[in-house]
Amino acid sequence: MGNTSSMLTQYDIEEVQSHCKGIFSQREIISLYERFCILDRSGKGFILEDEFMAVPEFALNPLAQRLLRILEGVNFKEFVLLLSAFSPRASFKEKMEFIFKVYDSDGDGKVTTSDILGVLRDLSGSFLTEKQREQVVIQALDQAGFSSGCMLTYEDFVKVLVKANLKMEVEVPVD
Structure with missing residues (x-):
């Protein structure tokens, strides 16, 4: 192989x-x-x-x-x-572990506000200003009971994202 x-x-x-x-x-x-x-x-x-x-x-x-x-x-x-991790047959935990790796830009096992802002920056491009991105992150963290200066462990990260109804699936053609 x-x-x-x-x-x-x-x-x-x-x-x-x-x-x-x-x-x-x-x-x-x-x-x-x-x-x-x-x-x-x-x-x-x-x-x-x-x-x-x-x-x-x-x-x-x-x-x-x-x-x-x-x-x-x-x-x-x-x-x-x-x-x-993208399969509809993958567990919620498997999907969350993958998403956590995407956010944890330095691989230290923690997601910071800066990490979240980086992903949001990549996803939003010029559609949001930096101030708008910061407001989105602060609001999401606040709703999950965290402050904007915190470092999220995997468990904390899941708490923040669990309120979002994420769909991370890709069809794998077999032909």
Whole structure:
């Protein structure tokens, strides 16, 4: 499985399926492997930044740079595990853990007001002023019982986001 030019064995498929906690079927894993091989233009068994950025949907994503921090040098098993967070079959906890990683820009296990503002800045572009973004963050934190200067642990972060009805799902074509 390390070299993308090789085909997946039944053992590989079952191992990846176990790694993603059964969220994807064997057929979906094979389809994802075919897509992974297309992305892995270097054939080294992992996807590099420029290979991710060659995907128009990814390159146009306002959070692309944050996602690259999580994705850089990802092998096939990690690729499938990452995509599993977007599945309708993924648990709420799995989705929240992924979102937390996106917000935690320095990977220290805490999300600061600055981290939240950074994501909001990436998402809103020029549609909101910096003052408006700050007001949105302060209001969201306040509604969840936190102050704007706090550092949120994963559990705190979930408390803030749980009021938002998040839908983070992507269909995985199997054809």
